[in-house]
Amino acid sequence: MFLELDNVAVSYGKVSAVRGISMRVDEGRIVAIVGANGAGKSTTLRAISGIAPVKSGEIRFAGDRIDRMPAHRIVGRGIAHVPEGRRIFPDLTVAENLRTGAFLRRDKPAVEADLEAVYARFPRLRERRGQLAKTMSGGEQQMLAIGRALMAKPKLLLMDEPSMGLAPIIVEEIARIIEEISRDGVTVLLVEQNAELALDLADYAYVLEVGSVALEGPADELHDNDHVRAAYLGI
Amino acid sequence: MFDLLAQTGLNALYAASYISLVAVGLVLIFGVMGVVNFAHGELFMAGAYVVVALYAGGGAPFLLAVAAGLGFVGLLGLLMEFALFRPLRDNPLGGLVASIGFLMILQATAVMGFGVRMEHIPPVTQEVIAFSEKVRLPMSRLYVIVAAVVLLGALWYFLKRTRFGWALRASAQDAEAAALQGISIGQTARIAMFIGAGLAGVAGALTAPLVSVNPHMGHSVIVTAFIVIIVGGVGSLEGAVVASVAYAFVHTLVTTFWDGVIADIVGLSLMLVVLIVKPTGLFGTADRA
Numbered sequence: 001m002f003l004e005l006d007n008v009a010v011s012y013g014k015v016s017a018v019r020g021i022s023m024r025v026d027e028g029r030i031v032a033i034v035g036a037n038g039a040g041k042s043t044t045l046r047a048i049s050g051i052a053p054v055k056s057g058e059i060r061f062a063g064d065r066i067d068r069m070p071a072h073r074i075v076g077r078g079i080a081h082v083p084e085g086r087r088i089f090p091d092l093t094v095a096e097n098l099r100t101g102a103f104l105r106r107d108k109p110a111v112e113a114d115l116e117a118v119y120a121r122f123p124r125l126r127e128r129r130g131q132l133a134k135t136m137s138g139g140e141q142q143m144l145a146i147g148r149a150l151m152a153k154p155k156l157l158l159m160d161e162p163s164m165g166l167a168p169i170i171v172e173e174i175a176r177i178i179e180e181i182s183r184d185g186v187t188v189l190l191v192e193q194n195a196e197l198a199l200d201l202a203d204y205a206y207v208l209e210v211g212s213v214a215l216e217g218p219a220d221e222l223h224d225n226d227h228v229r230a231a232y233l234g235i
Numbered sequence: 236m237f238d239l240l241a242q243t244g245l246n247a248l249y250a251a252s253y254i255s256l257v258a259v260g261l262v263l264i265f266g267v268m269g270v271v272n273f274a275h276g277e278l279f280m281a282g283a284y285v286v287v288a289l290y291a292g293g294g295a296p297f298l299l300a301v302a303a304g305l306g307f308v309g310l311l312g313l314l315m316e317f318a319l320f321r322p323l324r325d326n327p328l329g330g331l332v333a334s335i336g337f338l339m340i341l342q343a344t345a346v347m348g349f350g351v352r353m354e355h356i357p358p359v360t361q362e363v364i365a366f367s368e369k370v371r372l373p374m375s376r377l378y379v380i381v382a383a384v385v386l387l388g389a390l391w392y393f394l395k396r397t398r399f400g401w402a403l404r405a406s407a408q409d410a411e412a413a414a415l416q417g418i419s420i421g422q423t424a425r426i427a428m429f430i431g432a433g434l435a436g437v438a439g440a441l442t443a444p445l446v447s448v449n450p451h452m453g454h455s456v457i458v459t460a461f462i463v464i465i466v467g468g469v470g471s472l473e474g475a476v477v478a479s480v481a482y483a484f485v486h487t488l489v490t491t492f493w494d495g496v497i498a499d500i501v502g503l504s505l506m507l508v509v510l511i512v513k514p515t516g517l518f519g520t521a522d523r524a
Binding site for chain 1: 398401402404405408409411412413414415416417418419420
């Protein structure tokens with residue numbers, strides 16, 4: 001089992017955000033988590049990457065328990081997280097942002113090669129590599145956030161609302177990039193409010209409602225599910 | 236008149252040197268820890284007392300005493316991180332209050348160890364560079380200027396060109412996002428506290444033979460540093476340096492032509508003007524203020 005969540009609960013103070021979620025992500029897949037605002041999608045990702053405290057339950061990645069590890073050690077295990085709202089470092093340059101993604105890596109030649117690969121994938125980032133990240137458009141910042149995560153050379157990529165606030169044409173580009181990343185062998189766990197996009201891309205999906213898994217199944221099956229169509233696809 | 240201006244400029248350059256060392260350390264700690272360190276003036280004082288103990292008292296070479304001042308006060312910074320700021324993480328107000336407590340502990344320790352008297356520190360050198368009859372720069376002041384330029388240059392190199400420097404800036408900008416890159420927030424906090432405190436300590440150590448060293452000397456230093464970082468834009472290291480230079484020139488000029496009390500009033504008024512015209516400070520951005 002690649003990534004496995006076993007009855008995971010997370011609460012912020014007295015407010016419980018995630019109540020006993022179980023999930024599995026197989027290697028090489030794109031798995032989507034869809035649901036309304038406040039359903040616990042982001043919290044689930046934050047629990048996996050160690051920035052939301054897990055109250056109970058277990059998270060296992062590649063055989064090891066990671067739910068008690070600090071965030072900076074989980075990155076070293078091969079999990080990179082593109083956070084909600086991009087969270088790039090505004091006063092670092094584009095190149096510096098990308099290099100912070102490789103903070104834990106000591107294999108210098110491979111880091112340089114991966115930097116080249118990111119620039120090849122996102123030519124805009126190469127053009128703007130000396131520019132402060134905060135001067136870029138929303139779409140460019142999203143690409144920077146994805147590029148930064150790829151610089152960690154992750155086995156599993158967590159993506160939180162990569163389409164948020166972007167123009168439709170940029171969203172299409174982001175979708176294409178996610179497929180490419182997946183084809184390169186990186187497992188993707190994708191959180192999206194845009195259920196149409198998520199179910200299009202994913203092999204398997206979970207539907208969260210108020211902190212619990214309401215539905216799960218192959219993405220195309222969920223796409224045809226009446227409840228999902230009415231509640232999330234607006235059809 | 237030209238001589239007087241040139242002499243004032245040299246004096247201001249000296250003042251700007253040690254003020255910027257103190258202010259840059261304060262900004263670094265604020266940026267990474269999110270805490271306003273009220274004990275920063277007392278860290279300066281502690282650095283001066285290291286020179287009192289080792290150089291004036293123990294006969295060690297001055298430069299060694301200054302290096303020890305940097306190291307010792309840097310360790311005090313680590314102690315603050317461990318004992319005060321780590322337990323109070325996510326509680327900036329608590330950190331501020333704890334730093335005021337630490338300020339009092341440091342002052343009391345200095346009083347107990349050395350008494351409230353003013354320390355006499357023998358001059359490091361009596362040499363003076365005379366540019367003309369009236370324009371003179373004592374070597375002891377030149378040392379401070381050179382040391383400040385070297386240290387700030389080294390800090391700049393560290394922050395802009397090294398992996399840990401990026402990590403430090405990244406966690407100052409967004410600690411959680413930094414943790415997601417594998418950067419240990421605990422580690423960057425310790426680095427920031429060691430450097431920030433160490434810079435205050437080295438400034439105190441360098442200037443010890445030139446100022447009156449007493450347990451309460453930190454007070455005026457921290458007031459100046461606060462003015463400077465507010466004018467420069469809280470969170471901006473470049474702003475702190477630029478504002479240090481500007482403040483030192485204005486303050487020294489006014490002191491020379493009127494007197495020190497008027498200079499303090501002018502300095503504070505300048506801060507008010509900057510706050511009215513550009514509330515985020517000269518180099519500040521809205522989200523950091």
